[in-house]
Amino acid sequence: MVSRSRKGRSWLLWLLIIPFIALLIPQFYNYSTPTFIGIPFFYWYQLLWIIITAILTAAIYLLGA
């Protein structure tokens, strides 16, 4: 049986704001260059954030928020 302590590291959840900021302000990434294997920046930037957000949520899960 696994017991979970109530005293959370709930501050970690605030880290989840980061993807929102990174993605909801298109002004930040609305560019064609630099390209990656021919894909314009606008597209590969967002694809990259899929991976970053996944790592972020995995880290938060494992650190036990």
Add this chain to the structure above:
Amino acid sequence: MKLNPVALSVFIFFFLLITVLGFVAARWRRGNLNELAEWGLAGRRFGTVVTWFLLGGDLYTAYTFVAVPGAVFAQGALGFFAVPYTVLVYPIIFILMPKFWSVCKEHGYVTAADFVRGRFGSKGLGLAVAFTGILATLPYIALQLFGIEVAIQVLGFPVEISLIVAFLILAAYTYTSGLRAPAMIAMVKDIMVLIVVFVAIIYIPIRLGGFAHIFAAAGAYVKANKAAFPSFVGITLTPKFFLAYSTLALGSAFALFLYPHALTSVLSSNSREVVKRNTALLPIYSLMLGLLALLGYMALALPKPPATGNGAVVTLISSLFPTWFAGFALAAISIGALVPAAVMSIAAANLFTRNIYKEYFRPNATTQEEAQVAKLVSLVVKLGALLFILFVPTAQIIQFQLLGGVWIIQTLPPVFIGLFTNWFNRWALLIGWAAGMIVGTLMAFAGIISGTAKVLSSVYALGGILMYAAVWSVLLNIILCIVLTPIFEAIGAKRGTDETSASDYEAPLVEPKEVGREALG
């Protein structure tokens, strides 16, 4: 389109395989199927692996294969909002879903409407949430059926016949097996879909000369045919569309888990931790969606691009793949649409049976009767979706899902905010909901009503600001809830009783550890 025997036989083979699996699923982890909970939630027994497939299966639908590439084809960069949308879903569900799972487990809630009724002590509010859930699911199911139609059309079949056959298969095995049918098939489907996606992402760009060439050719083609692309924003956005882009993403992200079928998937897993664990596993699906979205541009880079976005992916498949693989790929797409259509119709049926039928018509219905009614309703819901396809313009099919989003997001105040606080007055919530529904619907249909547009439009301009109609309307909804609550309290409108307590939303002190075979689901 000519009937190709090789593609057709491969296609039929995989469909038969699925049909057999669907009937076998009834045997799997046999519970008393006649109990609604058994039928609707597969007895809450699914472990991590299965839940992952089921949740992922929900994401990979005709939306992924037809609607989003089609949106990128027709609208350029604006259509890519689906990627930030699915990325933002994870943090949202990571925080909200474990709470939802816990409180529902504690009180035996099976639907969002159950929760809302318990939290706010309001049957009316529960009814509103149930009604919205069923309504919003209709265009979403219609989108799936449309996806099958498009896939089969490319094989050379007359559209109506293929649509009816697929519909019948779907109806038949969800009727007999409930949620288990989609789960088993979801695994097969996901493997098929994964194969198709990897081949498509690697093979097609190479065939077409690399991404740099694809983007250049796509841009050039649209420029040369401007009249055929009235909604095309550009390979990147223009400032006018920045807010439209972010609100489409944000609104869709919040809306996704308010759908009955998504909540069904969450409630059918056997632990709150499984839900959390899966949010970290789901991004692989997001990545695939993003890469598939780029197929919209690849279709534009073909020597002979299709006429509309809806045909983008299937045209790529039929013109670039060998026929046997085309048959396999089209089967993957069609099965990919069948699974979510099944899950969605089951979820809508659950909602109706518990929160409308049992609540208002037959409070003394036995669980057997509930299960029977649910089975019938899931059929009716599918028929409703069929009518949607036949009578609502389908030129930009992604608008169907965006319309569903406009409706379902109106349940955000009671369902999501309700997970944190019961401060809102139930009457304020009802009025907010009604206002949001009306305003959102009018915005979506504005173009059609005024005759200036032939399709639904999900983005609407107010005061020169262009935003997703769901966001406009839910903001109105929330503002009304906030403003009206103290007013209703002041005039003494009775607060409903909250039957939940704060600890219901947290993890229990001891979690059963998932072991080996259990984890496999």
